[in-house]
Amino acid sequence: MYHRFNIEGKTIIVTGASSGLGKGLSLAYARAGANIVAASRNVSKLEALVGEVELMGGKALAVKTDVTKSVEIEHMIEVALERFGGIDVLLNNAGVSIPGLLAEHVTERQMQAIMDTNFKGVFLCGTAVARYMIDRKKGKIINMSSVLGQMAWAKASIYCVSKAAINHITKVWAIEWAPKNVTVNALAPTFVVTEMNRHLFAKKEYEDRVLSHLPVGRIATIDDLIGPAIFLASSASDFVTGHILIVDGGWTCL
Numbered sequence: 001m002y003h004r005f006n007i008e009g010k011t012i013i014v015t016g017a018s019s020g021l022g023k024g025l026s027l028a029y030a031r032a033g034a035n036i037v038a039a040s041r042n043v044s045k046l047e048a049l050v051g052e053v054e055l056m057g058g059k060a061l062a063v064k065t066d067v068t069k070s071v072e073i074e075h076m077i078e079v080a081l082e083r084f085g086g087i088d089v090l091l092n093n094a095g096v097s098i099p100g101l102l103a104e105h106v107t108e109r110q111m112q113a114i115m116d117t118n119f120k121g122v123f124l125c126g127t128a129v130a131r132y133m134i135d136r137k138k139g140k141i142i143n144m145s146s147v148l149g150q151m152a153w154a155k156a157s158i159y160c161v162s163k164a165a166i167n168h169i170t171k172v173w174a175i176e177w178a179p180k181n182v183t184v185n186a187l188a189p190t191f192v193v194t195e196m197n198r199h200l201f202a203k204k205e206y207e208d209r210v211l212s213h214l215p216v217g218r219i220a221t222i223d224d225l226i227g228p229a230i231f232l233a234s235s236a237s238d239f240v241t242g243h244i245l246i247v248d249g250g251w252t253c254l
Contacts, residue, residue, distance in 0.1 A: 004236040008033030011084040012233060013076065015067050015125055016094030018045035020194040021144065024222030025091060025229050030058035032230060037080040037087075039065035040094065059084075067094045067121030073128045086136070089233045090129045092122050093144040095162075099200065103157040111158050118162035123169065126184075130173070134180045142232045143170050145186040147248045151213075163188075167244050174242030183241040185232050190248040192220045215250035224249075 012029050016022035017038035023045075026036050030053040038046050038060055046062035053060035061083050065076045080087055096117045098110055126141055133139025148156060149163030166186060173184040191210050193201055201207050201219065210219060228245050231237050246252055 005230060005234045006033075007089075007230060007234050009035070010088040010233065011035040011037065011080065011086055012089040012091060013037040013039060013080055013087060013129065014091045014093055015039045015065065015121070016144075017049060018042040020196050021189075021192060021222060021225065022091070022093045023049055024194070025093070025225060026060070027052060028222075028226040028229065029091075029233065030060060031056060033058070034089075034233070035084045036060040037063060037076070037084070039063045039067070039076050041066050067125045068116045070124055070128065073125050077128060077132060081132075087129060087132055087139065089140045089142065090126065091142045091144070091229070091233070092126050094121050094125070095144060097156070097159045099159075099197075100155050101157075102155055106158055114158045114162055118159070119165045119169075122166055126169075126173065130177060130182060133182045134177060137181045139182045140233060140237070141173065141182065141184045142229065143184070143186040145170070145188040145244060147188050147190045147246060147251050149186075149188055149244070151252060170244065171242045178241055183237065185237070185240060185242070186244045187225065187228055187232065188244050188246045188248070189225055190214065190220050190251050192222060192225065194222065213251045213254065214248075215253065218249070220247070220249060 012034045014022050014026045017026045018040035026038055030036050038049050043064045050060040050062045063076045063079055065072045143166050145166045146163040148160045149167045170184050170186040228247050
């Protein structure tokens with residue numbers, strides 16, 4: 001591997017690591033030699049992930065973390081520093097969705113639940129880790145956005161808004177922290193098949209709807225995000241900041 005893409009020995013915090021993209025990218029980072037701090041509210045799934053990482057000879061730490069609570073985020077940072085001595089990258093991935101809701105049927109409670117995790121959680125976690133990185137004058141933050149942060153999708157209004165907010169805060173943080181040598185970028189994938197949404201793709205109507213927006217002619221998998229995720233975590237992206245890296249199979253070209 002070209003050394004600029006080498007992330008061996010880097011310590012990467014991944015929020016929302018117990019399933020889906022968070023789990024898949026945690027394993028990918030571990031296979032590339034990174035130390036993983038796996039954070040989410042589901043301890044049993046985190047411990048299973050740590051077991052997988054250790055079986056491949058890697059190092060990982062499970063930390064029960066609710067990203068909507070500052071005190072738990074601070075604890076996550078403390079134990080990461082105690083175990084690995086530093087934090088090189090944050091993959092700010094934790095997020096939720098309530099699919100199939102027309103805007104006029106969204107309740108205040110549902111809106112709050114989505115915005116609390118998808119934006120408040122990203123904001124609290126990103127700024128907390130950034131304070132450490134700013135003091136160190138080095139670090140990379142990767143926010144998990146979505147193609148729906150810039151493309152409209154019916155029955156997902158609050159989710160779309162939450163991801164649009166992530167895109168904008170990514171750019172604001174990038175210009176604020178660039179002088180401190182902290183880069184901030186976002187990954188914006190199209191729909192990716194995971195265990196959380198596999199039941200939706202089992203419906204031909206739903207799959208066909210998604211495929212109609214994908215010139216590549218297939219649904220994305222977690223493997224499609226590994227290269228972009230490693231790029232943004234590596235020194236190959238040192239001069240890239242404030243960028244929304246779209247991984248969408250050509251969706252936004254239509």
